[in-house]
Amino acid sequence: MEILDILIIGGGPIGLNCALEAQKNNLTYMIIEKGTIVNSLYHYPLYMRFFSTAEKLEIGGIPFISPAPKPGRQEALEYYQGIARQKEINIRLYEKVLKVSKTGDIFDIETSKAVYKAKNVIISTGFYDIPNLMDVPGENLLKVKHYYTEPYPYAQQKIVVVGSSNSAVDAALETYRKGSDVTMIVRHSEISKNVKYWVKPDIENRIAEGSIKAYFNSEIVEITENTVIFKDEKGQISEIENDFVLALTGYLPDFDFLRNSGIELQGDCLNPLYHPETMETNVPNLYLAGVVCGGKDTHLWFIENSRIHAEMIVRNIFGREY
Missing domain, CATH: 3.50.50.60 (FAD/NAD(P)-binding domain)
Incomplete structure (x- = not known):
């Protein structure tokens, strides 16, 4: 040999x-x-x-x-x-x-x-x-995706995007522009400083105007077939309707x-x-x-x-x- x-x-x-x-x-x-x-x-x-x-x-x-x-x-x-x-x-x-x-x-x-x-x-x-898993109940459901390729499957759906990296920001913006109802759940206090400089103002402006909802200092605690349950920065537990979770957590x-x-x-x-x-x-x-x-x-x-x-x-x- x-x-x-x-x-x-x-x-x-x-x-x-x-x-x-x-x-x-x-x-x-x-x-x-x-x-x-x-x-x-x-x-x-x-x-x-x-x-x-x-x-x-x-x-x-x-x-x-x-x-x-x-x-x-x-x-x-x-x-x-x-x-x-x-x-x-x-x-x-x-x-x-x-x-x-x-x-x-x-x-x-x-x-x-x-x-x-x-x-x-x-x-x-x-x-x-x-994938860097969240380790929460329901993460194995078919509606949870750890990879994102394009926005078209998520058109007019209720989407939760987890994370604030480049991939998470791209997914949030692209799905929003295809008619999705987008909510971001971010563990940190702001969008990542490593996000591409020409994209960061776009996501921050969409959040500021309310087009994309964002919860900072927050994390998912459970995913069900039709909802996402998360804890916000005040420790309050909330549940929102949801069709897909894009868990882009690295x-x-x-x-x-x-x-x-x-x-x-x-x-x-x-x-x-x-x-x-x-x-x-x-x-x-x-x-x-x-x-x-x-x-x-x-x-x-x-x-x-x-x-x-x-x-x-x-x-x-x-x-x-x-």
């Missing part, structure tokens, strides 16, 4: 960038991806626009040309999937990594379809797979997978242990790249500031082994 120089888990933008860096340095590599190329971006809201400009989303020195100041989801899919085709990236799609173990200096990577061997492993799995990395791979997790935010100059974890030759590095602090890393991880990792591999 071939022993790869690098096996990359995750075919998102940062995983692709790691593959390009391996190609550039004539290292044998493979990406294993459980879905399609840049699978998380594929599952983003259909009309989502990035906070970053196109040049800050570029990988491998390949220009990202966009006619808009902020590229959208479809443009990003075309860009990253186009790179995979053009550069003939060695990637296995719709194949889930089940286990990473190590015997001596060689990793065994067991997937849903095969077993691979590699000298080095990079985990670049992002954080979009596991997402988490697969911490069990990281633990089972031998990576130490630290603190309340379960930050994975790695060296900030090499991205190597406490397991020798096992590296992290991209958003997964932040643990529960998923806002710390994004495409723009984690593109450098690929170069850091390959530089360390050459320094130690080649």
